[in-house]
Amino acid sequence: MLTVVEQAEALEQAARAFQRVLETALGEVAPPELSGPLQEAAAHLAEDVQRGGTFLLDLRKRQLPEDRPPVQARLEERRQRWATWHEQVVHRLDLMQVLIALRQVLETEEAGLLKRTAALTLQPVFQRFAPVIERLQQAAREVEAACDAAVAGGPVGVLRDTISRVQAGTVRYMQQTLDSVTALVQADRVLDQPGEEEEARVHRYVEQLPERLTLHSPPKPPITRVDPRGPVLRLEVRTIAAEALAVPLPQQLREPAQAFRAALLAVWGETEQLQHIVQYNLEAALDELAHLEGGKDEAPAPDARAAEAQTAEVASKSPDRLASVRELGRDGLQRAAQLLGELPQGLYAPWTALCEAAFAAFSGEWDVLRLRIQSTDLMEQRWAGMRVQMARRLRVFWRDVREQGERRLKEAGRYLHLGRRQARRLIQRGQSAVGVLSQTDDAQQDTISAITNLEDLLAGLPLVYRKLFAFEPVQVPSLMEGRGRDLVRVRAHYTRWRQQQAGALVLALPLGSGRTSLLNVLRQTVFEEADVRVLSLDERLSHPDQLAVRLAAVLGVDVTRPTLEGLERYLRNRPAGDRPLVCMIDNLEHLLLQRPGGIQLMERVLIFFSRTDRHVYWVATVAGHAWHFLERTASAASGLVTAYRPAPLNRESLQAILINRHRRSGMPLRFAPPRDPSPLLRQRLRRARTDEEQQAVLREEYFDRLYRLSGQNIMLALYYWLRSTDFEVEQGALVIHPPRPLDFGFLTTFDLARAFTLKAFLIHNTLTLEEHNLIFRLNEEQGTFLLESLLNQRIIRPVPTTPAQAVDPYGPILPGVRYRISPLLVHPVTEHLRLRHIVYQG
Structure with missing residues (x-):
């Protein structure tokens, strides 16, 4: 039998169990047919229990809950909870659709960007190049057929007319078809702000996205129970998408787009070189025909038989001329067609880089967006955003570090190069002081032999190269490189002169730096619309009347005894013409002599220039040292x-001069590595991944060394270029070997007498034996001894003052004959005298 205490505990347990049953019953969902009666009974029971309590529960120990929501409200709350959960499921499906649609938009815009860029950049290249290639091949066939007819005995005049017609028609067709203005304008429009239109469309689509979506975390498998009261994630979809697209697309594509634009500009620029190749080769072929015909047009023959007999006789006398015409005409056109077909290959690498950058930009935006969406809470969102920002900042940081490192390496390389050069100079001075020479007699003989056998070197060149790299002043403005800034300065001075704000102009340039070439180009460019008169002083003048006679002849002044005073009066009273009068005088240093009173003529001429510069624009060139x-x-x-001293030619200008001339030949070019490369060059070649990168490294190394060897002497640079060129064609390309420097160490053995004689040549350009003796106050035997020693070592050479004057380059020193430093030795001699502190400027 239970005690009272045990009975009380049992009753209490039963009361609690009954209370739990009641509470559970109130929360469960009844069937539809019992829902109404149960809710009514539950409501009455709850009211009774609330008022009277239950006889099984001691109210002093436990009170029933007060203010408990009614059953209907609790059922509505649970229904609303599940409705919200289902709405979140719908939002998740909406999010998936939004992401899929946004991914499709990004892919569509990426493809549209590349298609639009290709249509405005690549498509014009292929559309215009194809008909030009066909036209060049057709022109080559016409020239070859005309050459075959001439070889077979046909009239040479027909061949000349055919080449002239082909030249005019082909060049005109190339100029019309390969006009790059429209193509470059279209390319600039699409590459200036790449992806700007596509980015605007993507942003417009983002603005249409839902502003906010509420999601719940999906249950992890295996799914046994679903609780609608899990954590909720509220996604600011529009804001997250806008943040993922925060980096402007033009900014991401600017670098590869500019690289592709530069490559495209280079390709279109090469088309102009192809026009020069065609024009130059066909003009050279016409020159060969002019030599074949004796430099004159064919005279009309009395009948056809006589004409055929004359043509056959001419062709039989010069079979090599017709072969040269065929080589220049047909091969030049074929090379132009081949190069034009190969030009678009240079666009492959930058176009591929642009496509990869576009893919990385669009896919990167998608990855950022996906990473943000996949975050499960606010902290993870912030962490994802911070990771993206850190990654971007790290990329920018490493790029800046890499650029700074490259700049520091270049600066260190320049300082190292400067130190090595100073060390070499000190070694040379030390060797000269102690009598230890840097070369043997054999090396000196090799250098002299290389200088004297210049004609043999030229004879071994292809015909087109002999014409392109002839050691003559430039006549075509397109071959003038590195003087663009000088042309601008001269044009500006000429404009001020026409406004009566400037006077005469003197161009002071070192010997061998292209003074005559600069005047030729000025005549065809800056002074194209002026009445230009040219006077070249090939010998030294000592009296003003001698110069007056030459100026009168050039200016067209018909007087019996011209004087500078008379020319001044004539020019001041001369009526102004329709075109401004420009007089260019070359080699003005032939008006002075380093002796007492030797500068009076130069002073008088400068006064003459000053008094007449309102009526004549005087332009004169003078040696820099003079x-x-x-x-x-x-x-x-x-x-x-x-006085204007043009800027010295830099390394880039020297490269442009040589490469521009070579391109006229139409021959492919390939640089060969040295047999024993330096450790630095070997390391740079290992870093180069492609053949193009290796060629760029070898090209840079070649021209760096060539510029150190030749300096401002263009003729010496041309000589080194030809000397290092292997005209055995390797895989369709000319091979350029590293330059083989000539050893001029024997200059260090010269005493002061010969050193100052060389300085006198740098100042005066040319000297005769008599002028040399006047400068140094020597008798004829002493002067002959000095000049003879320089002539025997081929340091100086005789210069004919007239085309009819014949001089023996290996003969003795003769009175009245003018001598000058060999053009190939101007730079080595200047550097030698500078090291000995005998010359400083010029």
Whole structure:
């Protein structure tokens, strides 16, 4: 039998169990047919229990809950919870559709960007190049057929007319078809802000996205129970998408787009070179025909038989001429067609890089968006955004570090190069001081032999190369490189002169730096619309009347005894013509001599320039060392004119000169590595991944060394280029080997007498035996001894003052014959005298 305490505990347990049953019953969902009665009974029971309590529960120990929501409200709350859960499921499906649609938009815009860019950049290249290639091949067939007819005995005049017609028609067709203005404007429009239109469309689509979606975390498998009261994630979809697209697309594509634009600009620029190749080769073929016909047009023959007999006789006398015409005409056109077909290959690498950058930009935006969406809570979202920002900042940081490192390496390389050069100079001085020479007699003989056998080197060149790399002044403006800034300065001075704000102009340039070429180009460009008169002083003048006679002949002044005073009066009273009068004088240093009174003629001429510069635009060239001497000895007279020292040719200008001339030949070019490369060059070649990168490294190394060897002497640079060229065609390309420097160490053995004689040549350009003796106050035997020693070592050479004058380059020193430093030795001699502190400027 239970005790009272045990009975009380049992009753209490039963009361609690009954209470739990009641509470559970109130929360469960009844069937539809019992829902109404159960809710009514439950409501009455709850009211009774609330008022009277239950006889099984001691109210002093436990009170029933007060203010408990009614059953209907609780059922509505649970229904609303599940409705919200299902709405979140719908939102998740909407999110998936939004992401899929956004991914499709990004892929569509990426493809559209590449298609639009290709249509405005690549498509014009292929559409215009194809008909030009066909036209060039057709022109080559026409020239070859005409050459075959001439070889078979046909009239040479027909061949000349055919080549002239082909040249005019082909060049005109190329100029019309390969006009790059429209193509480059279209390319600039699409590559200036790449992806700007596509990005705008993507942003417009993002603005249409849902502003906010509420999601719940999906249950992890295996799914046994679904609780609608799990954590909720509210996604700001529009804001997240806008943040994923925060980096502008043009900014991401700017670098590869500019690289592709540069490559495209280079391809279109090469088409102009192809026009020069066609024009130059066909003009050279016409020159060969002119030599074949004796430099004159064919005279009309009395009948056809006589014409055929004359043509056959001419062709039989010069079979090599017709072969040269065939080589220049047909091969030049074929090379132009081949190069035009190969030009688009240079666009493959930058176009591929642009496509990869576009793919990375669009896929990167998608990856950022997906990473943000996949975050499960706010902290993870912030962490994802921070990771993306850190990754971007790290990329920018490493790029800046890499650029700074490259700049520091270049600076270190320059300092190292400067130190090595100073060390070499000190070694040379030490060797000269102790009598230890840097070369043997054999090396000196090799250098002299290389200088004297210049004609043999030229004879071994292909015909087109002999014409392109002839050691003559440039006549075509397109072959002039590195003087663009000088042309602009001269044009600006000429414009001020026409406004009566400037006077005469003197161009002071070193010997061998292309002074005559600069005048030729000025005549065809800056002074194209002027009445230009040219005077070249090939010998030294000592009296003003001698110069007056030459100026009168050039200016067309018909007087019996011309003088500078008479020319001044004539020019001041001369009526102004329709075109401005420009007079260019070359080699103005032939008006001075380093002796007492030797600068009076130069001073008089400068005064003459100053008095007449309102009526004539005087342009004169003078040796740099000569003008430096005049500024020190006659500063007042030198101030009467504007002296301009053109900027020295830099390494890039020297490369442009040689490459531009080579391109006229139409021959492919390939640089060969040195047999024993330096450790630095070997390391750079290992880093180069492609053949194009290796060629770029070898090209840079070649021209760096060539510029150190030749300096401002263009003729010496041309010589080194031809000397290092292997004309055995390897895989369709000419092979350029590293330059083989000539050893001029024997210059260090010269005593002061010969050294100052060489300085006199740098100042005066040319000297005769008599002028040399006047400068140094030597008798004929002493002067002959000095000049003879320089002539025997081929340091100086005789110069004919007229085309009819014959000089023996290996003969003895003769009175009246003019001599000058060999053009190939101007730079080595100048550097030698500078090291010995004998010359400083010029």
